Amino acid sequence: MTDGTPTTLTDRIETALRDVRDPNADLSVFDAGFVENIDAADGEVTIEADLTALDGQTSTQVVQAMLHAVDDVDGVGSVHVERTTPTSEGQSGVESFDHVVAVASAKGGVGKSTVATHLACALAADNDVALFDADIHGPNVPELLEVSGPVHSSEEGDPLPVRAGDMDVMSVGLMESGAPLAWRGAMAHDALDDLFENTAWRNDEVLVLDLPPGTGDVVLTTLQEVPVDGVVVVTTPFHASVSDTSRTVELFRDNDVPVLGTIVNMAEYVCDCCGEPNDLFTGDALGDLDAAVLAELPFSHDLQGTPAPGDVPDTVSDLGDAVESALDTAGEVGVGPTADIRGLPPQERKDLVRDQFTALDSGEPFVLVSDRDPTPVGQFLGQLAEAPREAFDPFEVRRETPEAWVLETVKP
Secondary structure: OOOOOOOOEEEEEHHHHHHOEEHHHHHHHOOOHHHHHHHHEEEEEEHHHHHHHHHHHHHHHHHHHHHHHHOOOOOEEEEEEEEEOOOOOHHHHHHHHOOEEEEEEEOOOHHHHHHHEEEEHOOOOOEEEEEEEEEOOOOHHHHHHOOOOOOOOOOOEEOOOEEEEEEEEHHHHHHOOOOOOOOOOOHHHHHHHHHHHHHOOOOEEEEEEOOOOOOOOOHHHHHHHHHOEEEEEOOOOOHHHHHHHHHHHHHHOOOOOOOOEEEEOOOOOOOOOOOEEEEEOOOOOOHOOOOEEEEEOEEOOOOHHHOOOOOOOOOHHHHHHHHHHHOOOOOOOOOOOOEEOOOHOOOOOOHHHHHHOOOOOOOOOOEEEEOOOOOOHHHHHHHHHHHOOOOOOOOOEEEEEEEEEEEEEEEO
């Protein structure tokens, strides 16, 4: 710098970012320690930021503010905020698994723990499976599998999971048998952290994680700290449950958690007398789900029994196959793009977007797939269409997989 004016692109970017504040501490993102690195090669800007100190909604707001601030800097062609996480050696136990599948629900009473337990048993037919009961306030897995403590320790002093056949099982309920659990906040989180970090698992292929119901701090913190490959969300076909589930799916996606799909529990009841299937809930609310339905499980005596690893009803076996298939395709985008700019250098990205967008007629859909948040592309599309941002309706951006963002709009 010569006269106090930023002369390099990196200097100009840093100046712009110093106007972005941490809303919790009223500090700039630099003073708060969020910005770890700025890479501004050839106008393509990548900002590495550690936002793990913020909750999901606040961190999303800060990212958007950083994107908008830097996008207006002279010389910036594109900008991407890459979230980083501090390295931690405490997750080695969980990280030893090939796959981690979380089972969640928007509310209690939909059979989430029953589904998680049966799913683990279904996957155990062809895999070495462990089941972790993280439902800190209502650990039902030990009762569902008819297993009990005490939990013994390894030679190193680490807790050993109990065994249900060939399957590892760990639960707070194994340590607190019969005691009411009223742990809150940090206490609940610390208890789960200790088990995640120190449990001496014997199996290491698939871990099924039974989360608490809802989307509280324990759920979101667990999903951010544990390297899950995907979450499946359990619901009943009742319209209120489906509505809550749709919001929960969106929240998971906003927090960068891959959603494998939904499982509809108690979808129907087959009469013992006449053998006719009957709907337990009226109406057809499933069309409102913004996620693939992996299975529709009946309300049946089979699912009320005690499952065993590798020995489950046919409907549950099919569920296991569906989850494995969803894991195999978890990184694939479920829409056909008009333009796919993943992996392309900056100028080729810009040229492809221009060519594909200008070739469309007014009213035709435009779908862009990118390996970074494509929100700033909206400004470029407005220039091409000679139209304001408000003219693009709809204009939707979502992170469909951990490596792929999708922008969907219609040419004005």
